[in-house]
Amino acid sequence: MTRPVLTIENLSVDYLVDPPVHAVKDVSLTLRRGEVLGLAGESGCGKSTLAYGIVRLLKPPAMITSGRAVFHSPEGHDIDWGDLGPEDLRAARWDKISMVFQGAMNSLNPVISIRDQFEDIFRTHRPALRRRERRDRCGDLLERVGVDRARLNSYPHELSGGMRQRVMIAMAMALEPQIMIMDEPTTALDVVVQREILREISRLRGELGFAVVFITHDLPLLLEISDRIAVMRQGEIVELGDALDLYTDPRHDYTRQLLASFPSLTGERGSFVRGALDDRLLALDAIDAGAAKETS
Numbered sequence: 150m151t152r153p154v155l156t157i158e159n160l161s162v163d164y165l166v167d168p169p170v171h172a173v174k175d176v177s178l179t180l181r182r183g184e185v186l187g188l189a190g191e192s193g194c195g196k197s198t199l200a201y202g203i204v205r206l207l208k209p210p211a212m213i214t215s216g217r218a219v220f221h222s223p224e225g226h227d228i229d230w231g232d233l234g235p236e237d238l239r240a241a242r243w244d245k246i247s248m249v250f251q252g253a254m255n256s257l258n259p260v261i262s263i264r265d266q267f268e269d270i271f272r273t274h275r276p277a278l279r280r281r282e283r284r285d286r287c288g289d290l291l292e293r294v295g296v297d298r299a300r301l302n303s304y305p306h307e308l309s310g311g312m313r314q315r316v317m318i319a320m321a322m323a324l325e326p327q328i329m330i331m332d333e334p335t336t337a338l339d340v341v342v343q344r345e346i347l348r349e350i351s352r353l354r355g356e357l358g359f360a361v362v363f364i365t366h367d368l369p370l371l372l373e374i375s376d377r378i379a380v381m382r383q384g385e386i387v388e389l390g391d392a393l394d395l396y397t398d399p400r401h402d403y404t405r406q407l408l409a410s411f412p413s414l415t416g417e418r419g420s421f422v423r424g425a426l427d428d429r430l431l432a433l434d435a436i437d438a439g440a441a442k443e444t445s
């Protein structure tokens with residue numbers, strides 16, 4: 150197997166309130182280069198705490214009580230996120246691992262143009278870039294996520310919610326990080342826009358090869374877009390497997406319960422998701438049948 154891009158070892162996070170909340174308990178997992186890893190589980194199971202913990206964005210009363218997250222660079226260096234000082238952490242966050250959080254579109258500065266917010270990233274992290282090059286890159290990035298480059302002159306309030314979220318995704322890609330962590334990045338958007346954006350993320354992942362940790366409680370959506378899925382319950386990963394295996398042959402009772410809680414996956418009437426999964430299964434069946442024919 151190829152070297153992973155991120156290794157999380159025995160990560161635990163508590164909220165030091167009374168009584169303390171053990172939000173993440175001894176989580177270990179590896180993220181493969183270029184994969185989409187879905188993180189599923191009901192509200193409050195610790196998904197966001199784990200995501201913030203990986204990139205050390207937690208604030209008190211949260212405390213990492215054990216474990217570490219190690220980033221493996223393509224050049225073969227290992228970077229333990231916990232060893233970085235505040236400055237290095239800030240730099241590494243955009244450069245190595247970037248994040249798009251729920252409602253991120255509202256974190257754009259309302260009084261600064263999209264161009265200036267974009268350019269700021271390059272000015273800070275790529276100071277050697279010439280002005281012309283910086284401007285071209287900002288325009289290219291916007292177009293990559295399906296927004297006209299003329300929008301660089303706009304202010305956030307002049308864009309729809311979907312466009313602002315696309316801008317945030319473009320910004321997260323600006324420095325070509327190896328990993329993008331997306332915590333409910335499209336939940337606030339309507340379903341059609343949500344699908345368009347997800348399709349875009351899939352395409353870009355194919356083009357640029359970054360890995361994605363995708364967090365949502367929407368299991369049907371995860372089944373559709375993930376290579377592997379980790380199921381989280383009460384702070385622990387109870388099952389981790391290939392998305393298709395998880396759907397067809399769930400091992401853990403809780404995974405079965407979670408699947409059963411989505412009528413679109415189990416009900417009589419097939420949904421888009423089931424259709425997509427069934428297509429994948431049919432395709433696999435066809436491959437198996439072909440292989441069987443060749444060997445017979």
Ligand SMILES: Nc1ncnc2c1ncn2[C@@H]1O[C@H](COP(=O)(O)OP(=O)(O)OP(=O)(O)O)[C@@H](O)[C@H]1O
Nearest residue numbers: 164166170172191192193194195196197198199366
């Ligand atoms: N600031 C806080 N103080 C105390 N407890 C907290 C705090 N933030 C989160 N928690 C608790 O930590 C646990 C994990 O919360 P977390 O937000 O990580 O779950 P989640 O799976 O991301 O939920 P959601 O899908 O609703 O975002 C929950 O029990 C939550 O109540």
